[in-house]
Amino acid sequence: MSDYDYDLFVIGAGSGGVRASRIAAAHGARVAVAEEYRVGGTCVIRGCVPKKLLVYGAHFAEDLKDAQRFGWNVPEVEFDWATLRDNVLGEVDRLNGLYGQTLSNNNVDVILERATVSGAHEVTLASGRKITARYILIAVGAHPHSPEFPGSEHGITSNEVFHLEKLPRRVVIAGGGYIANEFAGIFNELGSKVTLINRSDVILRGYDESIRDRLLQISMTKGVEFRFNCGFESIDKNDDGTFTVMTKGHDPLIADIVLFATGRVPNTDGLGLAEAGVELDQHGAVKVDADNKSSVDSIYAVGDVTNRVQLTPVAIREGQAFADTIFGNKPHRVDYDCIPSAVFSHPPMAGVGLTESQARNKLGSVSVYTSDFRAMKNVLANRNERALYKMVCDGTTGRVVGLHMIGPDSPEILQAAAIAVKAGLTKDQFDQTVALHPSMAEELVLMK
Numbered sequence: 001m002s003d004y005d006y007d008l009f010v011i012g013a014g015s016g017g018v019r020a021s022r023i024a025a026a027h028g029a030r031v032a033v034a035e036e037y038r039v040g041g042t043c044v045i046r047g048c049v050p051k052k053l054l055v056y057g058a059h060f061a062e063d064l065k066d067a068q069r070f071g072w073n074v075p076e077v078e079f080d081w082a083t084l085r086d087n088v089l090g091e092v093d094r095l096n097g098l099y100g101q102t103l104s105n106n107n108v109d110v111i112l113e114r115a116t117v118s119g120a121h122e123v124t125l126a127s128g129r130k131i132t133a134r135y136i137l138i139a140v141g142a143h144p145h146s147p148e149f150p151g152s153e154h155g156i157t158s159n160e161v162f163h164l165e166k167l168p169r170r171v172v173i174a175g176g177g178y179i180a181n182e183f184a185g186i187f188n189e190l191g192s193k194v195t196l197i198n199r200s201d202v203i204l205r206g207y208d209e210s211i212r213d214r215l216l217q218i219s220m221t222k223g224v225e226f227r228f229n230c231g232f233e234s235i236d237k238n239d240d241g242t243f244t245v246m247t248k249g250h251d252p253l254i255a256d257i258v259l260f261a262t263g264r265v266p267n268t269d270g271l272g273l274a275e276a277g278v279e280l281d282q283h284g285a286v287k288v289d290a291d292n293k294s295s296v297d298s299i300y301a302v303g304d305v306t307n308r309v310q311l312t313p314v315a316i317r318e319g320q321a322f323a324d325t326i327f328g329n330k331p332h333r334v335d336y337d338c339i340p341s342a343v344f345s346h347p348p349m350a351g352v353g354l355t356e357s358q359a360r361n362k363l364g365s366v367s368v369y370t371s372d373f374r375a376m377k378n379v380l381a382n383r384n385e386r387a388l389y390k391m392v393c394d395g396t397t398g399r400v401v402g403l404h405m406i407g408p409d410s411p412e413i414l415q416a417a418a419i420a421v422k423a424g425l426t427k428d429q430f431d432q433t434v435a436l437h438p439s440m441a442e443e444l445v446l447m448k
């Protein structure tokens with residue numbers, strides 16, 4: 001008989017928490033998971049999944065235009081935001097149900113209440129009930145950061161953007177990262193006038209320079225307006241429900257929505273962690289070791305709340321590693337090297353490994369190969385939009401240390417190519433593979 005109510009109590013049923021709960025239960029642990037909002041977490045409920053569906057929906061704007069060059073007689077078409085929104089939210093509901101089912105099928109007790117930590121082995125539910133556990137896993141994720149300035153309360157975040165009543169005619173987006181560029185693409189394709197405002201002079205810091213420059217150039221050609229090195233002064237609500245946005249050194253903007261996409265902050269406020277002796281970093285993230293253990297031996301953390309790599313597949317791997325290590329007698333750690341990532345912009349971009357400048361700093365001698373081409377489909381469609389692939393190799397060994405691309409389907413192509421990069425293959429080995437013609441991906445084995 002255990003001294004505790006559960007072997008594992010997980011706070012947060014998002015990507016990391018669900019995986020850890022399910023696997024720990026499969027290893028025989030008695031598991032409960034508390035969720036204050038909806039099972040599935042950011043990715044499923046208000047992130048990756050609904051966003052990708054909006055990206056698909058928005059891209060039909062281009063496809064319908066291009067179809068005419070391929071012989072299709074496309075009658076006057078119009079877009080209905082409410083249909084796309086409701087279908088997307090319906091899919092989110094379906095996935096929410098499936099996640100809940102998966103947990104119950106694995107005998108995980110799901111408690112739909114907020115839980116806070118009240119001791120090294122104790123959590124307290126919103127209802128006041130106290131539950132003990134041998135281990136506590138913090139998997140509460142993060143929330144969007146909203147800058148503070150006069151009128152900033154009128155701004156919305158990625159939490160609300162999926163629920164808009166109607167398609168906004170004018171959208172102002174704060175930030176130049178993933179969410180800003182993805183939603184700039186979505187709204188621009190759907191016909192809104194988009195202005196993206198960033199505090200620095202770059203978009204998507206961290207991605208390869210040539211690739212993000214190409215996205216900037218294509219986005220501008222498509223009609224997105226950018227303001228760089230630009231700070232917000234105020235947002236005023238007008239009588240007609242629109243907003244006047246004042247930024248430093250620029251003309252005022254009128255907007256129907258202002259979307260803040262300025263990073264995400266770990267959800268540790270009021271969780272009782274510091275009181276329980278769990279160390280947090282300066283951003284409020286739970287500090288963990290390579291085995292996801294916090295400064296308290298019985299308390300672990302995975303996913304965005306640890307602010308390591310804020311990506312769903314990473315949180316899932318961390319949850320898996322935690323459960324296998326603690327409950328499955330199969331200790332292993334997440335390998336953070338060569339994590340592929342993508343931005344679902346229009347067109348999308350994707351990358352794995354070192355950017356050219358990172359490789360030059362790290363390795364000194366570097367060889368770079370590129371392919372700058374117009375996809376066959378874009379040529380026939382008269383769409384003047386060029387794809388760019390870049391391969392970064394160790395100048396001494398020829399090993400591919402980075403692969404970066406922008407163009408149609410680049411996330412799909414990069415996921416497969418990332419296996420070769422992770423495996424440490426060389427440019428020569430890429431080139432030994434016969435091209436699959438005609439495809440865009442064949443450029444990977446033909447780069448000069």
Ligand code: NDP
Nearest residue numbers: 175176177178179180199200205261262263264310342343
């Ligand atoms: P990002 O970290 O991608 O970008 C944040 C942007 O906001 C940067 O341009 C940054 O400017 C700016 N910024 C940061 N802090 C402030 C501030 N205090 N005031 C004004 N501007 C600020 O964050 P997102 O919100 O776009 O996304 C959050 C995270 O979610 C991402 O980091 C990513 O891990 C994940 N995500 C992943 C997606 C994917 O995999 N496709 C999609 C969406 C989100 P600067 O130029 O100075 O860096």
